Amino acid sequence: xxxxxxxxxxxxxxxxxxxxxxxxxxxxxxxxxxxxxxxxxxxxxxxxxxxxxxxxxxxxxxxxxxxxxxxxxxxxxxxxxxxxxxxxxxxxxxxxxxxxxxxxxxxxxxxxxxxxxxxxxxxxxxxxxxxxxxxxxxxxxxxxxxxxxxxxxxxxxxxxxxxxxxxxxxxxxxxxxxxxxxxxxxxxxxxxxxxxxxxxxxxxxxxxxxxxxxxxxxxxxxxxxxxxxxxxxxxxxxxxxxxxxxxxxxxxxxxxxxxxxxxxxxxxxxxxxxxxxxxxxxxxxxxxxxxxxxxxxxxxxxxxxxxxxxxxxxxxxxxxxxxxxxxxxxxxxxxxxxxxxxxxxxxxxxxxxxxxxxxxxx
Ligand SMILES: C[S@@+](CC[C@H](N)C(=O)[O-])C[C@H]1O[C@@H](n2cnc3c(N)ncnc32)[C@H](O)[C@@H]1O
Numbered sequence: 421x422x423x424x425x426x427x428x429x430x431x432x433x434x435x436x437x438x439x440x441x442x443x444x445x446x447x448x449x450x451x452x453x454x455x456x457x458x459x460x461x462x463x464x465x466x467x468x469x470x471x472x473x474x475x476x477x478x479x480x481x482x483x484x485x486x487x488x489x490x491x492x493x494x495x496x497x498x499x500x501x502x503x504x505x506x507x508x509x510x511x512x513x514x515x516x517x518x519x520x521x522x523x524x525x526x527x528x529x530x531x532x533x534x535x536x537x538x539x540x541x542x543x544x545x546x547x548x549x550x551x552x553x554x555x556x557x558x559x560x561x562x563x564x565x566x567x568x569x570x571x572x573x574x575x576x577x578x579x580x581x582x583x584x585x586x587x588x589x590x591x592x593x594x595x596x597x598x599x600x601x602x603x604x605x606x607x608x609x610x611x612x613x614x615x616x617x618x619x620x621x622x623x624x625x626x627x628x629x630x631x632x633x634x635x636x637x638x639x640x641x642x643x644x645x646x647x648x649x650x651x652x653x654x655x656x657x658x659x660x661x662x663x664x665x666x667x668x669x670x671x672x673x674x675x676x677x678x679x680x681x682x683x684x685x686x687x688x689x690x691x692x693x694x695x696x697x698x699x700x701x702x703x704x705x706x707x708x709x710x711x712x713x714x715x716x717x718x719x720x721x722x723x724x725x726x727x728x729x730x731x732x733x734x735x736x737x738x739x740x741x742x743x744x745x746x747x748x749x750x751x752x753x754x755x756x757x758x759x760x761x762x763x764x765x766x767x768x769x770x771x772x773x774x775x776x777x778x779x780x781x782x
Pocket of ligand 1: 623653707
């Protein structure tokens with residue numbers, strides 16, 4: 421059984437998405453936004469747009485008490501987890517309101533660590549030891565989880581009530597590595613990233629760009645080049661310009677005045693769908709308001725023609741009947757990309773975000 425945590429209010433669309441992908445033969449809601457899918461084919465590794473987290477091959481794990489749970493989980497890990505690869509431990513709760521269960525989860529986690537200290541120090545030594553890869557997070561102190569490394573494991577214990585839980589173990593011994601589940605299994609607890617706030621930005625839309633960067637584990641950095649399509653009033657453009665990257669911002673309407681004058685920003689007034697850069701750029705950013713078919717086509721064309729290396733593109737919807745259009749991105753983009761995510765972000769409204777890294781020319 422795989423468990424999927426739906427993005428808030430998106431349970432129905434997650435269920436439809438999984439049915440369309442023939443991901444499993446039986447679906448059952450365990451809680452409001454927690455979907456259990458049985459008989460899942462092992463081969464499915466594609467993105468699930470409306471799920472924030474997945475617990476592959478989850479089993480019921482009773483929570484009799486904090487102490488007994490920590491003991492039983494430590495025993496399971498000692499028996500079933502290799503002690504020579506880095507691993508992460510997510511102990512999270514999904515019941516009640518707000519932070520319910522949070523403290524209980526912390527205590528269970530601490531209990532597991534204490535058990536491993538006594539019973540298997542080599543396993544404990546590997547906890548949270550994956551190297552932080554890629555460009556350092558330019559946003560300073562915000563807590564960020566880097567993407568999974570190839571040889572890294574993940575343990576997830578999800579409490580659905582104070583006494584009930586589900587356990588999922590991903591490592592090479594279980595034949596399921598988190599790095600094979602990119603776009604489905606998140607390195608973030610419950611797949612949640614707090615929505616970024618910056619009062620200096622022209623609007624709050626920049627939070628989608630920042631969240632996509634965190635999930636990708638890659639950040640626009642000094643000296644890079646970006647094209648921002650549908651850029652006005654400029655809160656996406658504001659992010660790379662602040663970091664010392666160059667931006668060509670395309671829109672029918674001008675940007676906020678200070679961005680129009682910014683030395684790293686070149687504003688081009690015109691149609692985003694007609695714009696072509698004079699050479700490849702590091703990042704395509706696109707938050708244009710358009711029919712989803714048009715944004716989907718634009719993204720596929722840009723990546724296929726290698727006009728950009730990395731991309732963050734919003735696909736916007738009218739109502740709730742168009743989500744199946746995303747299936748084209750799910751089938752086409754993985755062939756063109758080293759990394760591809762398609763997700764209803766914490767910061768998204770009636771839209772989803774496609775972000776990733778295109779393949780290099782060989
Ligand atoms: C959601 S807003 C973008 C917000 C922007 N990312 C920000 O953070 O400030 C969408 C923008 O798309 C622009 N737009 C819509 N259709 C366009 C087109 N065909 N060509 C250029 N811009 C377009 C609109 O003028 C609008 O400014």
